[in-house]
Amino acid sequence: MVHLKQPQLSGLARNPAAPTGMLVRLAAHTAGRHGLPMREGQLPDAVVEALLIHGRGEAAIRLPARRLSRAMRRRIAEHPDPSIRDARADFVRSMVAGGVGLGVDALVETYGRPPAELAADPDPSVRAAIARDWHDRPPAVQEMLLDDPDPDVRAAATRAEHPGIPDEFHEHCLADPAVQANIADRLPLTTAQFDRLLATGDTSVLHAVAGNPYLTAAMVARLQDSEDASVRVAVAYSRHTTPENRDRLLARVAAEHAAGSIDAEVALHWSPYRPAWLRDAPLAERLTYLNCPHAVFRRTLAESADLPEEAWKRLDDDPDVSVRYAAALRPDTPAEVLLRLIREHGDPSACRPRLVEHPGFPRQELRGLVDEPDPRVRLLALEDPQLPATELSRLGESEETYLRAAVARHPHVSAALLDRLLADPDPDVVDHAAANPALPTARMDRIAAEAGI
Numbered sequence: 001m002v003h004l005k006q007p008q009l010s011g012l013a014r015n016p017a018a019p020t021g022m023l024v025r026l027a028a029h030t031a032g033r034h035g036l037p038m039r040e041g042q043l044p045d046a047v048v049e050a051l052l053i054h055g056r057g058e059a060a061i062r063l064p065a066r067r068l069s070r071a072m073r074r075r076i077a078e079h080p081d082p083s084i085r086d087a088r089a090d091f092v093r094s095m096v097a098g099g100v101g102l103g104v105d106a107l108v109e110t111y112g113r114p115p116a117e118l119a120a121d122p123d124p125s126v127r128a129a130i131a132r133d134w135h136d137r138p139p140a141v142q143e144m145l146l147d148d149p150d151p152d153v154r155a156a157a158t159r160a161e162h163p164g165i166p167d168e169f170h171e172h173c174l175a176d177p178a179v180q181a182n183i184a185d186r187l188p189l190t191t192a193q194f195d196r197l198l199a200t201g202d203t204s205v206l207h208a209v210a211g212n213p214y215l216t217a218a219m220v221a222r223l224q225d226s227e228d229a230s231v232r233v234a235v236a237y238s239r240h241t242t243p244e245n246r247d248r249l250l251a252r253v254a255a256e257h258a259a260g261s262i263d264a265e266v267a268l269h270w271s272p273y274r275p276a277w278l279r280d281a282p283l284a285e286r287l288t289y290l291n292c293p294h295a296v297f298r299r300t301l302a303e304s305a306d307l308p309e310e311a312w313k314r315l316d317d318d319p320d321v322s323v324r325y326a327a328a329l330r331p332d333t334p335a336e337v338l339l340r341l342i343r344e345h346g347d348p349s350a351c352r353p354r355l356v357e358h359p360g361f362p363r364q365e366l367r368g369l370v371d372e373p374d375p376r377v378r379l380l381a382l383e384d385p386q387l388p389a390t391e392l393s394r395l396g397e398s399e400e401t402y403l404r405a406a407v408a409r410h411p412h413v414s415a416a417l418l419d420r421l422l423a424d425p426d427p428d429v430v431d432h433a434a435a436n437p438a439l440p441t442a443r444m445d446r447i448a449a450e451a452g453i
Contacts, residue, residue: 001035001038002427002428002431003031003034004427005031005427006030006031006451007031007430007431008031008422008430008431008434008447008451009026009031009032009034009035009447009448010031010032010034010431010434011035011430011431011432011433011434011435012032012035012434012435012439012448013032013035013038013039014036014038014431014434014435015434015435015436015437015444016039016040017438017441018444020044020046022444022445022448023047023050024046024047024050025448025453026448026453027047027050027051027054027055027059028050029054029451032453033055033058033059035435036051037059037067042066042067042069043063045071045072048063048068048069048072049072049075051063052076052079052084056084057083057084060076060084060085060087061087063088064088064106064109065105066105076088088109088110092106092109092110096126096129097125099128099132099152101133102133104133104134107126107129107130115134115137116137116138116141118130119131119137119144120144124148124153125152127145127150127153128150128152128153128155129156131145131148131153131157132156135162135163136163137163139163139166142157142163142164142166145157146158146165146172146173147169151177151178152178154173154176154178155179157179158173158179159182165183165187170188173187174196174197175196177200177202180197180200180202180208181202181207182208183208184197184205184208184209185207185208185212186213187212187214189209189212189215189219191216194215194219206226206228206231207230207231209223210226210230210231210234210235210273211272211273213276220235220238220241221240224241229253229256229261229263229264229266229268230263230266230267230271230273232249232252232253232267233250233253234271234273235249236249236250236253236294237275237296238275238277239275239278239281243292246294250268274296274300275296275297275300276300279300283304283306286301286304286307287301287311289301290314290315295318295323298315298318298320299320299322299323301315302318302323302326302327302330303326303329305330312327315327316328316333321341324341325345325348328341328355328358329355331359332360333358333360335360338355338361339365341355342355342356342361342369342380343369343372343377346374346380347376356380356383363383363384366380366381366384366387367384367387367388367391369381370387370391370394370395375400378395378403379402379403379406381395382395382406382407385410385412387410387412389414392410392414393414393417396408396417396420401428404421404424404429405426405429407421408421408429408430408436409432409435412438413436414438415438415439415440415443418436419443421433434447
């Protein structure tokens with residue numbers, strides 16, 4: 001994370017080419033200590049020792065065991081100063097008490113016991129932490145957590161889809177108010193269970209039920225007149241809903257959105273519901289959705305792998321760009337389709353894998369993007385690791401901060417350009433420039449000397 005007041009030092013502390021002696025010097029400065037824990041890999045012992053001398057307990061908190069040598073782990077564990085010796089463990093325990101996840105490694109490191117033992121700890125906050133952070137726990141441990149006397153533990157054990165809920169626990173969990181909202185969207189429901197869940201009156205439970213892929217046609221029909229806009233959107237996306245009813249439901253939500261309803265806006269644009277069932281439908285049925293007026297169905301269709309060429313052509317020219325992106329992720333997308341999509345709309349970070357990483361993308365065309373009018377497209381020229389210095393210099397003068405920051409990270413950037421970016425008005429750009437391994441060692445020394453370290 002960038003240090004806003006002295007980003008040169010926080011960036012330099014992250015620089016993989018910075019020698020150990022430089023890192024020791026940086027540990028003496030607040031901004032340097034800000035960046036050092038962000039470095040990749042294990043920290044040299046001398047750097048850790050300097051961090052403890054200058055940063056004391058605050059530095060120890062940011063040093064998980066995986067970043068330390070065995071000798072330094074022992075050194076901290078036996079440190080005469082309790083503010084250093086206990087800092088990391090106290091921090092982890094406070095996060096556990098507050099329900100904040102840090103990962104199972106942090107729990108094992110702090111409590112000194114394997115995860116299976118921690119799952120039976122007398123403290124329910126520890127058991128809840130294990131349920132939350134130990135993702136590959138065995139079935140026996142999961143069953144124990146599902147039957148835990150503490151509702152917070154049971155809730156934590158069911159928040160993620162995996163490791164799942166054994167069949168024999170379905171009825172037990174669906175009747176448990178602590179976990180109903182977590183699981184009502186992914187377990188098959190009997191009519192009696194469906195009725196009980198609706199009777200809770202809990203909006204979170206209702207939303208979960210509405211998204212359950214196992215609902216029968218009769219269950220879906222009972223939800224279609226809900227006053228909740230999100231529920232109606234979920235019903236509209238159901239396999240049991242006719243096209244006419246789907247249009248009616250979505251038109252009603254759209255009208256509410258146009259009238260200023262925030263709930264309707266969330267339902268239309270931010271709800272988790274998708275017609276995922278369409279991916280597994282027979283090809284003939286899927287193809288009927290090429291003309292569907294609702295983009296979410298065409299986008300789901302575009303996730304297929306077996307469409308005929310004519311269907312792909314239609315999807316590549318779809319009026320909704322999200323549909324075009326989804327179609328472009330197929331393995332054999334033509335190079336001209338990928339390039340056209342990028343030139344017109346860029347390569348959004350939400351799209352994974354990125355289009356420039358597609359095996360069919362013509363990477364030799366990257367340099368030609370430097371002259372595109374859209375800065376989001378010009379940004380992609382920087383995917384060329386050998387982009388000429390003249391082009392990098394041009395992009396380094398861009399008004400957009402994210403473009404200058406990307407130039408500062410580029411492996412082919414010159415020392416002169418890095419020097420210019422080190423004086424950039426935006427601290428994020430400066431931080432990235434200082435962290436670039438192309439930065440000459442002499443320039444690193446100047447940065448440290450100017451900061452008085």
